[in-house]
Amino acid sequence: MRAGGANSARLTARSVIPLVVVVVFLATLPLWVDDYWVRVWTGVAMWAGLAASWNIIGGYAGYISFGHVAFFGIGAYATAILMQPGLDWNFFLTLPVGAVVAGVFAFIVGWPTLRLRGAYFAIATWALAEALAQLVNTVDFTGGSFGLSTPGNAETGFFYYAMLIASALIYLIIFAVFERSRFGYKVKAVRDNEAAAQSLGINTTSVKLQAFVMSAALPAVLGGINAYWITFINPQSVLAGDITDQMVVMALVGGLGHLWGPAIGATVLYLSSTWLNAHFGSSTGYIAMIGALLALIVLFLPDGLVGLMPRARNMRLVRQMLRLPDRRADPGPDPDTSRERS
Amino acid sequence: MSALAVSDLKRSFGGIKAVAGVSFDVGVKEIVGIIGPNGSGKSTLFNLLSGTIPPSSGTIRLLDKDVTHQPAYRIARQGLGRTFQIPTPFINMTVRENLLAAAVEGEWRSARSRAEEVLAALEISHIADDLASTLSGGQQRLLEFGRVQMRDPQIILLDEVTAGVNPRLRQIILGRVRDLQERGKTFLVIEHDMELVRTICERIIVMDAGEIVFEGTFEEVARNERVVDAYLGRPET
Ligand SMILES: Nc1ncnc2c1ncn2[C@@H]1O[C@H](COP(=O)(O)OP(=O)(O)OP(=O)(O)O)[C@@H](O)[C@H]1O
Ligand SMILES: [Mg+2]
Numbered sequence: 001m002r003a004g005g006a007n008s009a010r011l012t013a014r015s016v017i018p019l020v021v022v023v024v025f026l027a028t029l030p031l032w033v034d035d036y037w038v039r040v041w042t043g044v045a046m047w048a049g050l051a052a053s054w055n056i057i058g059g060y061a062g063y064i065s066f067g068h069v070a071f072f073g074i075g076a077y078a079t080a081i082l083m084q085p086g087l088d089w090n091f092f093l094t095l096p097v098g099a100v101v102a103g104v105f106a107f108i109v110g111w112p113t114l115r116l117r118g119a120y121f122a123i124a125t126w127a128l129a130e131a132l133a134q135l136v137n138t139v140d141f142t143g144g145s146f147g148l149s150t151p152g153n154a155e156t157g158f159f160y161y162a163m164l165i166a167s168a169l170i171y172l173i174i175f176a177v178f179e180r181s182r183f184g185y186k187v188k189a190v191r192d193n194e195a196a197a198q199s200l201g202i203n204t205t206s207v208k209l210q211a212f213v214m215s216a217a218l219p220a221v222l223g224g225i226n227a228y229w230i231t232f233i234n235p236q237s238v239l240a241g242d243i244t245d246q247m248v249v250m251a252l253v254g255g256l257g258h259l260w261g262p263a264i265g266a267t268v269l270y271l272s273s274t275w276l277n278a279h280f281g282s283s284t285g286y287i288a289m290i291g292a293l294l295a296l297i298v299l300f301l302p303d304g305l306v307g308l309m310p311r312a313r314n315m316r317l318v319r320q321m322l323r324l325p326d327r328r329a330d331p332g333p334d335p336d337t338s339r340e341r342s
Numbered sequence: 343m344s345a346l347a348v349s350d351l352k353r354s355f356g357g358i359k360a361v362a363g364v365s366f367d368v369g370v371k372e373i374v375g376i377i378g379p380n381g382s383g384k385s386t387l388f389n390l391l392s393g394t395i396p397p398s399s400g401t402i403r404l405l406d407k408d409v410t411h412q413p414a415y416r417i418a419r420q421g422l423g424r425t426f427q428i429p430t431p432f433i434n435m436t437v438r439e440n441l442l443a444a445a446v447e448g449e450w451r452s453a454r455s456r457a458e459e460v461l462a463a464l465e466i467s468h469i470a471d472d473l474a475s476t477l478s479g480g481q482q483r484l485l486e487f488g489r490v491q492m493r494d495p496q497i498i499l500l501d502e503v504t505a506g507v508n509p510r511l512r513q514i515i516l517g518r519v520r521d522l523q524e525r526g527k528t529f530l531v532i533e534h535d536m537e538l539v540r541t542i543c544e545r546i547i548v549m550d551a552g553e554i555v556f557e558g559t560f561e562e563v564a565r566n567e568r569v570v571d572a573y574l575g576r577p578e579t
Contacts, residue, residue: 182450185439185446186443186446188434188435189446192431192434193431193433195426195430196430196432197415197443198393198414199426200415200443200444201415201447201448201493202446202447203415204415316475317434
């Protein structure tokens with residue numbers, strides 16, 4: 001199957017038009033919908049950015065992080081702490097601080113575990129998130145289990161645009177780095193075959209570590225904006241394990257390792273959870289829906305919803321991740337034949 | 343200067359002595375063949391030379407520098423390129439992207455044009471946009487060979503790169519190897535195809551049970567009784 005065409009100029013035009021429509025829709029949204037919908041779409045933007053950041057390590061690098069909420073939480077607490085009366089930091093200046101702290105934590109966790117198999121990394125990231133939640137619960141400057149409040153800002157529009165711009169920037173960075181640069185090739189080569197990547201001169205541990213640090217720093221920015229937005233944070237709201245689950249599920253449903261997968265997954269899932277909540281007032285339906293969707297995806301649509309688009313790249317990431325036998329024929333070695341198989 | 347100098351190299355897996363004390367030299371611009379029955383330790387030797395797995399003991403010198411125990415990526419950066427017996431395509435990338443990914447640690451600006459050259463030379467331009475996972479075994483071996491060329495290494499290890507490749511493409515690979523040799527490259531080639539070994543290898547190392555049992559020209563190898571016993575006498579598998 002083809003995964004890119006000769007007729008690329010036409011293709012670009014065809015993919016740019018929907019993009020322009022989406023951008024215009026998002027940029028003008030607060031001008032023609034009410035506050036409720038602005039808040040809903042602020043949530044969509046945030047989750048798209050979070051899932052996209054998770055996709056860096058989970059989809060592009062192929063290491064499953066089960067503790068990504070830690071980085072979101074670090075960003076939230078960095079902003080909340082620095083904006084407390086007495087410190088009174090400017091909101092925008094708190095965002096890079098959260099990103100750097102999250103990056104440092106990622107480095108510390110990734111350094112020993114990213115040279116091992118994925119299971120160690122998954123457990124280590126999960127443990128980081130758990131440990132961090134415990135720590136935040138017990139120490140003083142985080143407000144313990146009571147939490148912290150951030151100075152109020154009643155403007156929904158401000159948070160909508162802040163979240164939208166942050167998520168759009170995250171997307172731009174991911175596009176530039178993973179779809180266009182030399183570094184992107186390195187990361188994907190390491191994911192697809194580590195021994196081969198090394199034999200080509202790629203320092204695989206370092207590449208994975210860089211990808212993980214990036215994947216951790218970006219959600220911290222969204223965590224910071226979120227903390228300011230919801231005006232009150234505690235471990236239950238910004239360090240809960242189901243935040244990680246959402247990132248993973250959104251990336252999987254949208255399309256693991258695909259650029260637009262996380263955005264599509266976040267839009268579909270966040271909107272449906274909002275709708276289910278509004279109509280049935282509980283999250284049970286949502287959880288059942290997620291379960292069914294995941295099963296369908298693993299079985300029939302391993303590239304997620306992106307796989308429904310024409311010319312979508314047919315990857316094997318979900319199957320590799322779950323170590324499922326591949327249903328497509330594996331060429332493998334055929335040393336006994338002198339003729340080429342086809 | 344020798345391209346490669348190996349001294350008393352050993353590696354065992356549990357009780358199996360896969361490489362049991364191997365020493366040899368390869369000169370610059372030489373094409374050396376390595377033959378031996380299945381399980382004689384040829385691929386393990388390549389894995390040791392490229393740093394893919396660490397040796398139990400012994401030393402490896404690459405272009406007069408000790409590279410023993412260095413990680414594979416460092417050895418690669420010092421000028422060693424290799425293919426794997428079981429092809430290792432980047433399966434979620436296209437053929438062209440596989441070639442580009444092979445150039446990330448080298449000259450990047452010319453990578454695209456060099457990729458087109460390699461595609462043309464190996465006659466795989468028509469599948470350049472296909473995902474590597476959809477290729478046949480023979481095509482994957484060609485891609486493996488193409489990737490090595492994208493890095494311009496001084497010493498190239500080829501592990502059964504022509505197995506499963508049709509006769510015409512095999513000629514293309516041979517032509518490429520000769521071209522590269524003329525440009526100063528050194529080759530170490532594991533092959534089961536004796537005709538191929540005879541045509542390109544100036545010297546042949548015969549391995550059996552992890553040891554070098556003979557070294558010489560093809561004619562000398564063919565005349566040697568120990569070799570015939572160990573290898574040529576057995577029916578081809
Ligand atoms: N990773 C490993 N773990 C355990 N045993 C191994 C490993 N790699 C190789 N061996 C064993 O080492 C011995 C040498 O294997 P090797 O693959 O080097 O042989 P070979 O000469 O390349 O054979 P072939 O011609 O079949 O490719 C075999 O007995 C093999 O089973
Ligand atoms: Mg072998």
